[in-house]
Each structure stands twice: as C-alpha cells, then as structure tokens.
Amino acid sequence: MAQVELEDVQIAYEDHIAVDGVSLSLEVGEVHVLLGQSGSGKSTILRALAGFERVRKGELRIGGRTVDGDVFAAPEDRPVGLVFQDYALFPHMSVGQNVAFGVGRGAPIIDELLELIGLAHRRDAMPGELSGGEQQRVALARALAREPEVLLFDEPFSNLDPELRADLRRQTFELVRDRGLTTLLVTHSAEEAMDVADRISVLRSGKLLQTGMARTLYQQPSTIEVASGLGPANVLEAEVSAGVVRCALGEVELGRVSGDPRGEGILVIRPEDIVVARGSGAVRIVRERFLGDRVFREIAVGGRVLMSSRPAWEPDAQDRAIQVRRAHWIPLNRGA
Numbered sequence: 001m002a003q004v005e006l007e008d009v010q011i012a013y014e015d016h017i018a019v020d021g022v023s024l025s026l027e028v029g030e031v032h033v034l035l036g037q038s039g040s041g042k043s044t045i046l047r048a049l050a051g052f053e054r055v056r057k058g059e060l061r062i063g064g065r066t067v068d069g070d071v072f073a074a075p076e077d078r079p080v081g082l083v084f085q086d087y088a089l090f091p092h093m094s095v096g097q098n099v100a101f102g103v104g105r106g107a108p109i110i111d112e113l114l115e116l117i118g119l120a121h122r123r124d125a126m127p128g129e130l131s132g133g134e135q136q137r138v139a140l141a142r143a144l145a146r147e148p149e150v151l152l153f154d155e156p157f158s159n160l161d162p163e164l165r166a167d168l169r170r171q172t173f174e175l176v177r178d179r180g181l182t183t184l185l186v187t188h189s190a191e192e193a194m195d196v197a198d199r200i201s202v203l204r205s206g207k208l209l210q211t212g213m214a215r216t217l218y219q220q221p222s223t224i225e226v227a228s229g230l231g232p233a234n235v236l237e238a239e240v241s242a243g244v245v246r247c248a249l250g251e252v253e254l255g256r257v258s259g260d261p262r263g264e265g266i267l268v269i270r271p272e273d274i275v276v277a278r279g280s281g282a283v284r285i286v287r288e289r290f291l292g293d294r295v296f297r298e299i300a301v302g303g304r305v306l307m308s309s310r311p312a313w314e315p316d317a318q319d320r321a322i323q324v325r326r327a328h329w330i331p332l333n334r335g336a
C-alpha cells in the first residue's frame with residue numbers, strides 16, 4: 001500500500017516553479033531519498049508534505065487521505081514528523097520538555113524515547129549543553145513522540161562531523177526500520193542516499209529524473225545527470241556498428257554494455273569499470289591519488305582524460321592498455 005503519494009505535483013514561489021510535475025509513491029515502511037543539487041526542489045517537496053507549502057497543481061496523499069490539492073489539511077492534522085538540519089530545539093526548554101512538546105509531559109513514550117536515543121540521563125539538560133549529535137537525537141525523539149506514520153528528514157546529519165554523521169545515520173535508520181516508519185530523507189550526498197535508501201529519486205531543476213534502487217541508478221542511469229548524480233562517471237559518445245560499440249577508447253563488446261545499444265548514443269562508464277591492464281596501448285597516467293583502499297587515476301587515452309580507480313592492493317601493470325569491464329548505454333536524445 002502506498003503511504004505517501006505525490007501526483008503530478010507543481011509547487012511555485014510566486015512565478016518561480018520550484019517543483020514541476022513530480023509523481024512519486026512511497027510504500028509503507030519504505031525509506032526513500034530525494035537526491036539532488038542545491039535548488040533542485042527537495043526541501044520544497046518535504047515542506048509541502050509537512051503542510052508548510054501549498055501545491056499549485058496536482059495532489060498530495062498521506063495514508064490514502066488527500067492532504068493537499070482540492071482540500072488542505074493543516075500541518076498539525078498530518079501524521080508526519082519533521083527533522084531539520086539545524087535541530088530546531090526550543091533553547092529555553094530542557095531535553096525532556098523538548099521531546100514532550102505537543103504530546104503531554106507524562107506520556108510514557110517520552111521515557112522510552114529518551115532511553116532509545118541514549119539520553120535518559122540528560123533529561124533535565126538544556127539544548128545548549130548538548131553536542132550537535134545529541135541535539136539531533138533529541139530532535140529525532142521529538143519527531144517520534146508524536147507517533148507519526150511518516151518521518152520527513154531534511155539534511156538532518158549535514159551539520160555533524162563525518163564520523164558522527166555516519167554513526168548517527170546508522171542508529172537513526174535502525175530505529176526507523178525497527179518501527180516500520182515510512183521515511184523521506186532529503187540529501188545532496190549520493191553516498192548518504194545509497195547508504196540508507198530502499199529507493200532513491202533524483203531531482204534536477206524541480207523535475208524528477210529517475211526513481212529506483214541505488215544499484216539500478218548507479219549502474220543503469222537513464223540520463224547523464226542521474227549518472228553523475230550518483231558518483232563519478234566517464235561519459236563518451238559512442239555508436240554501434242558491426243556488433244560492437246565504438247567510442248574514444250576503441251571497441252567495447254556488446255555483451256558488456258547494458259541498456260539497449262543501437263545507433264548513436266552515450267556510454268557511461270564508472271571509474272572502477274575502466275581497467276588499466278597489461279598490454280600495449282597509448283595510455284598515460286596524468287594524475288594519481290592514493291585513497292587508502294583504492295587508487296584513483298586520471299588517465300589520458302584516445303585524446304580524452306578519463307577517471308579510473310582500482311583496489312590499492314592490485315599490482316600495477318607496466319605496459320598498459322585499457323579494458324572496459326562494464327558500461328551503460330543512454331540513447332542520444334535522452335543523454336542531452
């Protein structure tokens with residue numbers, strides 16, 4: 001059953017259309033990520049689901065009930081919990097009061113939630129006395145206290161340092177999944193999106209480009225923007241002739257190319273799928289970066305500079321040639 005539905009939604013700020021024709025459906029218990037660059041419309045969608053923006057066209061439904069469109073449900077009448085980037089705790093209220101806000105002081109769920117976020121012993125502390133990670137846990141507990149059906153997260157981990165961010169992200173999504181809460185997370189980090197999402201929707205300039213599982217979007221992007229939104233990608237013009245795909249790298253066997261290669265198109269090749277192997281070819285390494293587990297290289301070949309990466313433990317070949325392990329085909333009209 002769909003828990004959250006957007007049907008052909010348009011949202012505008014005066015004459016600026018921020019979200020344009022977006023349709024999306026989240027299953028009950030799904031963790032869904034809106035991924036896109038700054039200004040792509042992610043937060044606007046989240047705010048509209050929370051009831052802080054109105055849709056101009058289309059409809060929003062939560063739990064099968066229309067909350068915006070022909071009718072409008074006020075924010076407090078929607079079964080949603082919202083967690084922002086900047087915690088937004090009430091500074092003059094203690095941790096316990098912040099969590100209990102809007103649900104009543106004595107509610108047993110408050111103790112349970114404080115226990116859950118590991119801050120039961122800080123119940124009387126003020127937000128200013130907590131670290132950023134602790135404050136964000138309080139904000140999460142506060143959102144959960146209303147027992148929402150849907151959780152909305154707007155870049156909730158971006159103000160935290162990287163190690164803490166990864167830890168808190170893991171804890172948060174364990175908790176969300178244990179409770180079976182339908183969740184929509186906004187982020188511009190592909191790594192974060194792939195880490196937590198059941199499915200990802202990639203947005204650009206207010207339009208939805210592609211929805212799918214991380215693996216599908218990474219390996220079989222429908223456009224160049226989706227390809228580069230999920231991670232580094234080499235993009236090469238190519239054409240199919242006589243049963244092989246030809247590009248600046250030479251020939252790639254058809255069997256190594258997913259999609260539907262025919263005529264002219266674009267090949268998307270991930271750095272790890274460009275293998276610098278033993279052989280004779282005009283391959284020059286322009287730049288090399290050692291990243292611990294892998295070595296990332298820029299290599300000049302066929303008049304182009306391409307990105308290639310290999311596991312750091314792999315021995316380097318002396319006489320070099322390029323092999324393409326895997327590539328994906330985007331038809332020309334969709335790649336533009």
Ligand SMILES: Nc1ncnc2c1ncn2[C@@H]1O[C@H](COP(=O)(O)OP(=O)(O)OP(=O)(O)O)[C@@H](O)[C@H]1O
Binds near residue numbers: 017036038040043045
């Ligand atoms: N209150 C507002 N008034 C006018 N325009 C706005 C308002 N809020 C957002 N916009 C515009 O709408 C578009 C979408 O903004 P939105 O905040 O949804 O993007 P975003 O993808 O969440 O970006 P970010 O990652 O920077 O938060 C942008 O062009 C932005 O400038």
